[in-house]
Every structure is written in C-alpha cells, then in structure tokens.
Amino acid sequence: MGYAAGRQAGGLGTIPTNRVIGMDEQACGLPALSVEVIPLGKVSQTAVAVAAGNVQALLRLEALVMPSWPEPDYALLPLRGQYDAEAILARLAQGTPACRLRLGLTAHDLCLSFVSHVYGQAQLGGCAAVVSLHRLQFFSEGGAAPRALALERLAKITLHEMAHLLALTHCHRPGCVMRSVTDLEELDRLAAEPCPACQARIASRKRLLEQASSRVPEFPGPG
Numbered sequence: 001m002g003y004a005a006g007r008q009a010g011g012l013g014t015i016p017t018n019r020v021i022g023m024d025e026q027a028c029g030l031p032a033l034s035v036e037v038i039p040l041g042k043v044s045q046t047a048v049a050v051a052a053g054n055v056q057a058l059l060r061l062e063a064l065v066m067p068s069w070p071e072p073d074y075a076l077l078p079l080r081g082q083y084d085a086e087a088i089l090a091r092l093a094q095g096t097p098a099c100r101l102r103l104g105l106t107a108h109d110l111c112l113s114f115v116s117h118v119y120g121q122a123q124l125g126g127c128a129a130v131v132s133l134h135r136l137q138f139f140s141e142g143g144a145a146p147r148a149l150a151l152e153r154l155a156k157i158t159l160h161e162m163a164h165l166l167a168l169t170h171c172h173r174p175g176c177v178m179r180s181v182t183d184l185e186e187l188d189r190l191a192a193e194p195c196p197a198c199q200a201r202i203a204s205r206k207r208l209l210e211q212a213s214s215r216v217p218e219f220p221g222p223g
C-alpha cells in the first residue's frame with residue numbers, strides 16, 4: 001500500500017509483507033512486544049529520545065534505545081544523492097527476534113524507486129520501519145522549520161510508521177495521524193495521535209502479537 005508506481009510525491013509509505021510477527025514463531029521469552037529504536041549513523045540524541053518517548057507513551061510499547069548502527073552506505077543511490085528506504089528496511093529486518101519491532105532513524109533523505117522522497121517507510125505488518133529526519137527540518141517552500149516543529153513532525157511520522165508495523169492501513173478520518181500525506185503542510189495539520197478507531201485497532205493488534213510472542217512452546221509430555 002502507499003504510493004502507486006510512478007507517483008512522484010513524498011510521503012509516508014509501506015511495503016506489504018507476508019510476515020506476521022510472532023504468529024508462527026517460538027516464544028522468545030520476553031514478556032511483551034518491544035521496539036528497538038536504532039540510530040543509523042549520526043542522529044541527534046534528542047530525536048532518538050522523542051521517537052522512543054512517543055513509542056513508549058502513545059503506543060505503550062517498550063522502547064529500547066539501541067547503540068548506533070553504521071551509516072547506511074549500502075543504501076546510497078549516488079545519482080540521486082538519496083538513500084533507498086527499501087534497502088534499509090531489508091537490513092533492519094534481518095535477524096529481528098519474534099517479539100521485537102525495529103525502528104531505524106536516519107538523518108539522510110529517503111526515497112523509493114518510483115517515489116521522489118519519503119519521510120518514513122514501514123513493512124505493513126512486518127518488523128522494520130525507518131524514519132528520516134532530513135526534510136522535517138525545513139518548510140516545503142524553503143527555510144528552516146523551528147526545532148519544536150521538526151520534532152513534532154518526527155513524533156507523528158514515528159507513530160504512523162509504527163502503526164503500519166502493527167498492520168494498520170491508512171485512515172480517512174480528518175486529522176488522524178494514520179492519514180496518507182504527501183507534504184509537510186498536510187502532516188502539520190494532523191493530530192499527534194491516532195483517531196479512536198485507529199487506537200482501538202492498535203490495541204487489538206498489540207494484544208494479538210503479545211499473546212503470540214508470550215505463548216509457551218508445546219513439547220511432547222512424558223509417556
């Protein structure tokens with residue numbers, strides 16, 4: 001879902017995936033679904049704290065701030081001067097434990113093959129999401145955005161992409177953070193949280209995943 005091929009607009013996207021976290025996997029022993037917040041190279045500590053804080057406070061998922069991974073040089077598209085969001089998601093998804101989700105944060109500008117830029121990208125119902133801080137610091141028409149506004153945008157995009165990981169699709173209700181947006185002005189008009197219907201979907205999906213990841217594996221009994 002997200003953007004049709006050929007559409008030259010930025011926004012918040014998803015990549016469909018067949019993986020359903022935890023559903024058919026052995027319990028990993030952790031009590032609840034948690035989110036690894038991973039700086040990809042040099043990323044402001046405040047931005048990491050804001051992303052982790054929103055995951056923890058608004059999604060009520062345990063946020064674990066992880067040590068930085070290297071800069072995502074493997075995803076650099078030299079002719080575009082941007083980074084391939086799908087390549088970053090593929091790398092983030094490698095080896096993710098069944099009861100964890102991964103949120104990568106990057107200071108670099110992200111794009112997809114047929115999309116000029118994205119603010120964030122996530123595997124729908126998968127385990128990896130990435131958010132770029134690059135464009136959030138500016139206004140579309142140019143000029144630096146206030147730092148508080150940039151961080152508010154980061155909080156919204158983080159929630160949006162994390163909800164995609166919880167298998168939520170886009171919402172059409174006015175102001176909901178799960179609306180599909182194509183520019184920063186649209187993003188700025190959204191609330192900083194999901195609408196009640198999306199919140200209910202998030203709660204139900206979390207319950208399902210946590211039940212699956214805390215399930216005790218069955219072994220044949222004696223005799």
Ligand SMILES: [Zn+2]
Pocket residue numbers: 002012013014160164170179180
């Ligand atoms: Zn989206």
Ligand SMILES: [Zn+2]
Pocket residue numbers: 171172173176177178179194195196197198
């Ligand atoms: Zn909604």
